[in-house]
Amino acid sequence: MNLKLLAKPILLGALACLFAIASYAQTKTVTGKVTDAKDGSPMVGASVVAKGTKTATQTGADGSFKLTVPAGTSKLVVSSVGFGSVEVDVKSATEVSVKLSAAAEALGDVVVIGYGARKVKDVTGSVAQVTEKDFNKGQIASPDQLLQGRTPGVLVTPATGEPGAAATINIRGTGSISGSQEPLYVVDGVPLQQGGTLSSNSGVEGGTTPKNPLIFLNPNDIESITVLKDASAAAIYGSRGANGVILITTKQGKGGRKGQLNFSANTSIANTAKRYNLLSSEDFLVGAKKANIDGGADPILAQEAVKAIDNGTNTDWQDQIFRQAISQNYNLSWGYNTKGTTMRLSGSYDDQQGVIHNSGLKRLTGRANISQKMFNDKLKLEANITASNAKNQYAPLSNNAGFQGSLLGVALKANPTNPVYNSDGSFFTNDNQRNAAQMLAYFDDRDYVNRTLTNLSATYQITKNLSYKAVLGMDNTKTERTSFADPRLPDGVYGIGNISVFGKEEQGSANAGKGRVTRQNLENKSSLFEQYLTFDKTFNNNHTINAVAGYSHQSFESNYAGSAGWGTKTAVATPSDVFVKDYANFNNYVNYVPGYDKNELQSVFGRVNYTYKDKYFLTATVRSDGSSKFGTNNKYATFPAFAFKWRVMEEAWAQNTLGKLFSDFNIRANYGKLGSQDNLGSYSALNLQQTYKGVTRFVQQGNPDLKWEEVATTGVGVDFTSKNRRLSVTLDYYNNKRTNMLYFAPTPGGFAPTSYWWINLDGEVTNKGLELGINYKAIQGNKFKWDFSFNLTTVENNIEGLPIKINTGEVSGQGLTGSFAQVLKSGSPIFSWYLPEFLGYDGNGIARYSSNSESKIVGGALPKMFAGLTNNFSYGRWNLSVFLNAISGHYIYNNTANALFLKGSLKNARNVTYDVFNSNENPFNGNGPSSRFLEKGDFIRLANMNLSYAFNVKSKAIRSLSVFASGQNLALFSKYSGIDPEVNVDKSINGIPSRGFDYTQYPKPRVITLGVNVGF
């Protein structure tokens, strides 16, 4: 805690008090006592404020208070945490007695659940809602970043630090053994389509991490994010809920007839949080010479050899690719509401630079949320429309670069004596090594993504208890990615070969001297039609029924087109020539094979919530889903779920027992089934042939017996609030079992058009653990308040009954072709590290391994525990929020070190870290994957700190004004030797996902943001 941060508000507060005293010379004194309305016990620490002033005090141990107020004061406002607030007339009284009743407001909060909303007290399943005030602050590109670390059970792991990079979101562990592990996102009732990003095609070899699918949403438009964690909550989205469901609700108009106009602007400065400690030129030459001698070279020859690799300068190649990135964000919104109409219009502009040159994100979003009631409020029409345009620029990075490396690997291993440029301005290249600055200059890779999400609905209140709602949703995404490769890229190190289309190679299309453009277009369309009836009625005051029944149909369609051009119209050869980055600037073009894909889902669903005396709550949910992806016999599956909740404090007997400790105490239990089909392609059940340009290929025999993957979830939980309502705790146990796993398995004997096909695999993956959430209002002073919330989740993952051992986790780099580091096998957690155990070096610096270098399970990649801690301090108009998160119990594979940081690399004139320089590794020692590169991933991070000040605005024109400063990724406590252990580069093999790889990825930056919010 920085004392300087506190000093200023304290000073300001003191000044304010002085002014208050000075301006009101005439005063009177009021005394009184505050008690609990229920049992008459004195209320300690209740706040007493003269209404309309800053004059205030707190009650003492006996509940009494004494307050000197200005003579004209007519009312006191008395309040306490967890209780309501009461206004007392003191116009003529000087002694008052105040009774405060326990407030139900916290429990009265509404949580959005699928196809409706419920009061918190009525929710039976495991549902976590994060609202705006708890969102992460600062530079936020996509909504999942708002949520990171804030709720138990939800683990958000960003793949890399690239602006807008996709993140892996696991809700209560992970079970899927193929394809995406993404939860289902539902925005204002419309389930989103997966995918929609395109990979590069003109850049360096290898794949890249896709962009975040949620990037089209402006985080400022989001009112709340709800996570449906168990089957009883998610079963209403049964078919697609196996990985959990995240409901995003956008803001509606506020501010009454007069309306509200809000404007916010902020600027961020981002820098690399850490860099690799690489050798200087001087040490590099010393190290290379020593490595040559250690490798058996004659010292005189080694001296000669070192002369040959000394190019005479000292270049910090990391400086060549990293920069201080400046970003801006502007938001404007206007809204109003009347009895019948609410409207909110908003727009935003982001320009987020990445800390690597030539990378960034520019985004323009617009949103209109409108609702109108008609016919005596019986009919409500709603429209939520978002349109966004995101422009990404990509640096030439790759997830699985080989020896030559992608941008970061190239910069790390570059000979530091190499200059960036030759004297004539051309890029320096030699020794067949890439030049990172040249890569940045000569590759150009951008896309734009236009996405509109429209949700139109009509709700008709048929009777007081029965309503009908029809929803029409449309989600359209158009993506265009255009990538250029400069003709001056030397062929020897970039080797961008001929273009091959449907098995035919376009002769003469290789990049060298010709240049290349690739343009790809992807259009995704999803449409949703839903209708459902909602029934809500209380019978005989004791029995409440809330029921939903409906039908849903959603279709997903995607169209791909791509083409490439080569041979620039004007010559580009000398350093001064200009490479015109225009698609039309080429002599030859060829189209890629077009793609088309469509699948449909249709479902009927129903849910009944039954409540008896506000004491017993029962929920039964069922959803029956059909998907066009499956074979005729197994298209449909039914997913039921049940949940029960007992509000113990509603029992008469509990008042005198539990009631002494708790104000609220609930016990919950649930069971249910969920399905998954998202990982499956649209046509996996079919026999397919392809005909293009007169050639027909029989490409696939499908599996018509494919059926739904299933997850059965069981959970129990308690939640309670302490007697004084300062402490509330939620504790859950969960156990999820996944069966019939969709898996891309070997075809029978491999005798088929493809070596692999989709099947439902025997075996089960279990995730079980505990979730704990604690909220505590530690200090509730008049001016100073401190509350904190803490969440902790444990996950225990295991695979049983798997008939085979599945390899995944490709290890990339020189000499590592075909290497892998992870397995999925029975008796171990999913994504277990499977490597030879490294025992150190022998006397000659050669690695020793246990048990004949055989691979064995040496640890897991999935965290066993993760936790988040938020501290909120407020002092008057100052607010400070400090958020830490921690993850532990897992290992990270440092593929970056495995590929680059080796004594043999130094011998071959490639730069390394000082750790390698100082190690006694033999330069001939091999670099086979082993536990040598496996490191503990545990960390604690000061992830987010936000300081804000709300001005006391007196102006009529301005309603509110606040400023804030926030920092992200401010400090990292970890023993990990790489840049950051919170990383998950996709190293999947054959569609089997991987976990916990570090490989020359975009580093996570440290970001400082300054911002202002104005309300009119």
Add this chain to the structure above:
Amino acid sequence: MKKNMKKYIIPVVAAVGILTVSSCTKLEPSLGGVNEIATIEEGGAPTPPSLSAVYEQLNTLTGGQSNWFALEEHSTDIVMGPTRGTDWDDLGTWRRLHLHTWDGDHNQVRDTWNGLNGALFQTTLVAETATGQTKAEGQFLRAFFRYITCDLFGQVQSRPATAAAKTIPKVLTRAEAIDSIIAELEQAVTNLPAYTGTNKNQATKEAAWTLLAKCYLNKAVYKQDPTKPAGPYTFAPADMAKVIEYCNKVSANTLLQVDSYYWDNFKWDNGTASSENIFVRHNGSDPNDHSGNGAALRWQTSQSWHYNQLPDGWNGFVALSQFYDSFEDADVRKKDTVAGYTSLMGATAGLLVGQAYGPVSPDPKRGAAIGDPIGALKDRSGNPLVFTKRASLTFNNEATGIRFNKFLLDPSTVKDGAWGSANEFPFLRISDVRLMKAEAIMRGGTDAETPLAIVNDIRSKRRATALTEVNFTNLLAERGRELYMEGHRRTDMIRFGVFNDPVEERASASAAHKVVYPIPTVSLSSNPNLKQNFGY
């Protein structure tokens, strides 16, 4: 209230019901673009694939340095993939091939099996659904892939291509497989066209006869007791007579001659220059040809060449020094200066030992290019790049070991960086036919020609001195010198009974069962009809 409810509920429920029913779909898949549904009901006939797409299956053999090529060559006395410091460990995949320590989890064993069985499916589809010459070509191709599968794995899967995908393939034993391959070839050959010199990328009568000769020559190996897979083998005189008969049928076509210049069969213009190549994978450079990339043989150079050579290689595989020493110095197969090549590339054809030469850029600001003066090359630490004769399997610097240069790339395509070099890969070659005939005579066949005359005819064209006698040892050595890097060595060593013998960098003999590769573990689990081969 209750009345109200009834009044509203019924019509609304009815309306919702109607909407729901009317919007219900059958969830039929809907396709577009290049995809179409290919019906294969049990026993039904699908649209046959284009024949060119079936020939494309040959790419599973010529697609690169790994899999079929590596299984055939790295397990022998010719090629080795050494680890070089931080390079070429590749999870031990090359080392295990040289040391004969592979198992059913070996990645290249698995990938080769999968590639061959994918090809078996596609060729079966044509062999079963087409008619006339197309069917015959499909049958030839199926027999060709079955022969390779039988030779490598000892078990051949079979199922109707028109059966449902979940159908578990039947398994032919090695003895059953060779009989069915011979039967299919003998049936197909009548409908195949004769070799014309321009149709060597297609199935021809001569190609079928050559393959038949191979089948008969190796039949004793495949008919061997599976529990004694390494022999000794008993070669039946009747089979040897068949070998000689088919070899003579091929030789009767005078378009096929042992070429007076060995490198015509491998260099970039071998499509027209070779008079030896009977059946090849062409290179797909025809602009109107959509039948696949064909043999893009850059890898044949790059797998072995050093990074600082041009074209730059991956600095991988080396020739064993024993093999290098088996050549006479004058033998063009060992080393030859090739007109229009060596002056531009620096390298000679054959095996590269000693100081490496290549284009050296006179301008330090740019890399070397074809056309630059030829000079001595340096390694990446700045030392002279001198290829040594001996390499270790596990500890090497970047210059150790003899390098291969068999499929000479077109210098102009190296210069333009497009790698469009037009080399064809020969699967079957007349000099192989001639040597098979010599061997069949030695193994009990009879013919007017003598083995010594056949071998010396070839040797004289390769500028090697004539042998005074032919025995099994020097015949096998001659096959090695003549056919190295063409995918024949492992089969030859097994047939001559020396496959398990120690070689350079493998000091001890390997177990007899290594003459057959194991069935990949994943395939055993997906086809219960497959049983793991003896010894694994």
